[in-house]
Amino acid sequence: MADALSRSLLPPQGGNSKTRGPPTGKRSTQKTPLLVFLFLALLIGCILLTVITLITSDQDTVPSWRIRPSIILAFISGLYSIILGGLFGVGVAVTWWRSIQHGTTLKRLHYIQAAASPKDFWGGFAAGSSARKVASAAFIVFVVKLAVGPISQRATRTRTQSVARNIDMNIHIAKQISDGYYGTWGGFNRVDIVQGMFLNLTMRTEPRKDYDCPSKGTCETRIPAAGLNYGCTSVSETLNLLDDKSVNSTLFSIDMNMSEEFGQPMLFLTMKYLSSVDGSCLGTLTTDSCSIIPATIWYPITIQNSTLTLNHNDLLSERAVVSNYTTEADKHTNNLTAPTGPLQGLYLGLGTILKAEAFLNKSDGMSAYTPSLKPLRSAQWPDLFFDTTINANDSTSPAYVRENCPLRWFSPRDSIIQSFFEFSFRSAYDLGGNADEHYQNFTAIFRSSELWFSTDYGWLAATVVTMVLGNAAAMSLLWGWWDLDRYVSLSSLETGRAFGAPILLSAGPEKESKAIIDEIGNERVAHDGDELVWNGTVYASGRWEGGTVPTVRGRMGGRTSGDTEGSFRNSLRELEGESPNRHSFGNVRGHWRGMSSVSHGGSGSSSASFEHSLGVSTRKWFGGPEGGGTVKHTRQRSGSGSGPGTPMLPLSLTPASGIGAEPSSRGSAVGNESSQLPPIKSSGGLQIPPLNVGVGTRRGSAGEGSGTGSGASSGKRPLSLIVERNSQSPQD
Template identity: 60%
Template sequence: MADNPSRSLLADSKTRGLPTGKRNTRKLPLLVATFTALSLACTFGTILTLVISNDDEVTRWKIRVSVYVGFFQGLYNILLGGLLSLGVAITWWRTIQHGTTLKRLHYIQASASPKDFWAGMKAGSAARKVALVAMLIFIVKLSNNPIAQRATKTRSQMVPKERGMIMHIANRIEDGWYGHQGTFEKIPVLQTTLLNTSIPTENQKNASCPDTGICEALVAAAGYNYGCTSTSEKLNLLDSKNENSSIFEMNIEMNWDFGEPIFYSTTKYISSIDGACVGTLTTDTCNLIPATIWYPITIRNDSITVDFRTLLSSQRAVVSNYTSEADKNKNRTDPTTQLGPLTGLLAAWENILRAEALLGKKGAYFPNTDPGLSTQWPDVFHAGSVSTETTIPEFAQQNCPLLWNSPRDYLLQTFLDFSFRSAYIAASDTSDSSTLQEYTAVFRETQLWYSTDYGWLAATTLVMVIGMAAAMVLIWGWWELDRYVSMSPLETGRAFGATILLSAGQEKESKGIIDEIGNERVAHDGEELVWNGTVYASGRWEGGAVPTLRGRMGDRVSGESGEGSLRGSPRELEGESPSRLSVRNVRGHRRGMSSVSNGGSGGSNTSFEHSLGASTRKWFGGPEGGGTVKQFRQRSGSGSASAMPLLPLSLTPGGGGGGGMMGPAPGGIMSMKAYNNEPPRPRSYGSESPQLPPIAPSGSLKITPMSLGGGGRRGSVGEGSGSGGSSGKRPLSSITERNSMSPKD
């Protein structure tokens, strides 16, 4: 029955009178509203941060997004913990208002910790609700920040930006710049083209690209406009009639048959072959004329490269064509004849890019070794038994593996590379400002950008909302409380009627209690609480000894009569008599109720010493044997000493003249209520309880300060003294607060 609800203990709260004492009716709703509003603000702050940062540069955020998210999540966890503690306090006080058991009250507060989860689940609906909500909030606080961090990440991407740049480059190649007939003067251009060396940028401002990215642009410069045609024919490679036929050829030449100079590039090669060794002989012919064209260039750091794939595709663009007067001169024997763009190209490459391969016997080939022909190119472009464009049948691989890759694009790329390098070097050879070209490049920089995963963002929002909703389950109903509540030991102790808090009057909130008795000095030695609220006395009254409870109980236990007799030994009350009496629960308190000093009577002066103060052990006894005896339930029909009704003494006995607990303070104990000038609450006990003799009216209670210079130990039974006597006790006022505890304290 102890665990059953006790809702019938109190009447409806609406019928009770208005409570007294100071009440803070605004703090509770203000805290609930503030914590809830700030938690919602943290949720919206997380969402807003993740939405704004999506597809944004990392460098634009002086504080990283993860820091913002972590701050909002950390603050949210703090607020959620505050809502949980507030909800636990509200649930505790609402439950005790309606009536409950001590066990459930304990687990309502204890089940907020994971270690008491299962115990709280078994301790009733209120404790179960607290345990479930606390566990859910624990999971939310543990997971919300990792989930929120998963919602944002960084990625690398090229970011295009416009950038103004300059370059010195010639739009045309002037006549005579390459030299004269028979004398080619620009060997460095030929060397850099053959060796494919990098083209350095100029040492000028805005000529180079920043190190963090690349610059892409179109630059107008001298080059060639071209057009190509292609024809093909079949050739039996095993037919002896075709021996010595040209099956691979590279040739360049000038032609003036169409009224203007044209540069021709001719390539011939076997592009495919079937299983009968019949090959397809393809001939590509390209004609070139001087022109100013758009070169797609890329500048990386201080190096320039040309995108020839665009120039060789249909996407190439021409600014304008032009004709050179030097190229029109057909006389190639006159050493004074200047070289133009086309004749200069021919002079540079005619002995390098001419080659031929002839068909041999049984599917073999051999290079033509005539003067002016290079013998290495047939081997360079020969595909052998593997081709990137087509496959060779097994019979052809064994009998006529004569297959070449097309040299056409290589020749065109070489000519365009040569012309770009020529235009670039020609501009650096002159100080003519007409070669300065200003252009706009697209600067592509590799940057870190934030990217938000909206799936994880939704999960983060859901988790945060669940946490707030769980906290509101405990907070719901807070308006039923008429004051601010907490789990402060001052408030809960006041609710349970702790004696030390009675002097706080009608104050129920911790702040009011602190205002009233907040300076009360307390100490706890592991078994008892002592404080300054009450003065304990040991010694003798003027005019004779006052029998103490210990003496009286000793007499009763030993079976001897006579009030004032001191024959009963205190140790007998502690269950250490030779007969090993069963009343071990009857213990005297040496601090508060010591027996009279030696002799027990006489004309010695009154001597009262200040003890450590009021003691919680007085109610229950302790190892030193103390205080008022603990009252146990009487056993019916038993006349033994253990069934004897014992005397319960209040720590705060009344100062009136009534009997029982509110009677005069026995043994010289000053009343707590009398000390605080509070009216006594009458309480009566059975007639079987032994009564202490009243204090003599002529006697006066005198308190003398304790001497700290006496013996180094506490006073014990029989150590009372006259005035100025010392028991070795330490006044509570000398107890100081310390950061750490030691046995000496």
């Protein structure tokens, strides 16, 4: 409603102004479909990203994701909720405008917009089909926004799972034992290898990358290294343990010797042991004979962190030979300084330690055994391999055996062979050292228990269904958007323009908020709780006082008839922008916001109001002469504006009889007619004759009509600045 002069007198905030041409009335016909398709594409993209994230993370390790899937899903669900809200908002606007386009009620229009909020769901359901549709869609969208995050989070979880994968590793280990490694025929110098075997000292990998196993797991593989190849035979014989002739018979023995009878050096291992006894004390004496030669074999090993271990059980049950080899250093010689070969070194290192023997004897009529005390014989091995369960209380042996001949031994063969392999492996690993000639690269199987992501495809389906349901609910409100000739929203500018708000009429044919803003967006407005006021608005606040005629600003109420002429002059000055009871702000006549004291009108109370001059008001007169109220009326717009103004209600300023002419000091051209002010009616609008002030009756001021301006000759005043009381300036 502001004209060109109002814009010049009331600049935009901060002093910026904008030159605008005539309204164009252009409308955005493509914005709605583009916006809808964009929102829909983004929503579908959120669904696809959710599915891709859940499928990709399934059966994948937790460390492989720098950002956990749960965080990604939380971000996607939040983005989805924002975009869904945007699409739903467009749908509500389309439904509102289509409803008003086809005709509806104000109640339904209210609930179409209000039903989008949870607090007005039920009111929307009862307000009609359009509002019910919005309320239903809003309820679904509300539930989807709440549910999509938790449901998608339930679709992914972590669990501990045993894993096995191949990794490349390195090691230095010798494939053959070189001559002289164990010393000479006259002396064995690798006691450290024997100590490591019997004391079970830990073997460590090299402290370098790819030599040890990743943490929290084990690496298993087979590597070729120096070892032994062997073949064994077994024979049995019967021995009567109660026969006196059997006394001093060998019941248990371990013996070794070197021989070249098969054309090459070989180590022979002979083991004899009483393997079983029947109910009549007849024992089975078993003899195992093994021939051993050097060979390169596959060793099953396990590496945990940097600890290297030989798997003996797998070595014996799945023995695999790469190749046999022999060396002249193992052939017998009397030269005690000659280097030994691998077999002679094994014999020197373990032969005297493992040799043992035990004999049958009688003690109080019961068969027993006695370890051999001969030199180079160990007395511990017969005890170590003796089966103590034969005479235990829970033994399954016959009572006669437990009482007369409780003798039985475990076979030492596997244990001794394992010790030979342990000795050879430790020797090969020690010999490998850091020498490049013994470097080997191998592939190990890494086994571990790791945290893995697992996707629940049932919850994944529920997530997709929930998101699709939200899309469908928001899209249901967009049906018929093609019937609208422009992009619509529920902006107060657009809806106010549709309802014919006076302040928005000067926007011309513009109907979209952006176009309205471009046209009159710099218009300043204020609201005091009862009316909207803007540049050029006029009204007066006051109270009726026992039938006394109220003034335009409520300053004449309660005055005596003797003061009629002075009150009239004060009212005239106020209409011209002066305030006889206020300090003047120069020549600026404007808009005051504060407490309009009704003491001028004879009342002791006060009320907040705007005071300003000449223009248009949204307020209408209400109240009455009996109950009091606020006098509201519109005044004519300044002639300086380009748009049509609202005509002022007629207000006769001709003094009543007895008042006399306007004093000459005012320079007024008002005649001395004998007519009186019209009486105040009990109801209806206040009729005020038009103000007709002659040339020279007003004081000149910047931007106002003077005695020479056309505005002055027509009695019109330019619009003044709206000034808020106690504020710094109109521009602040």
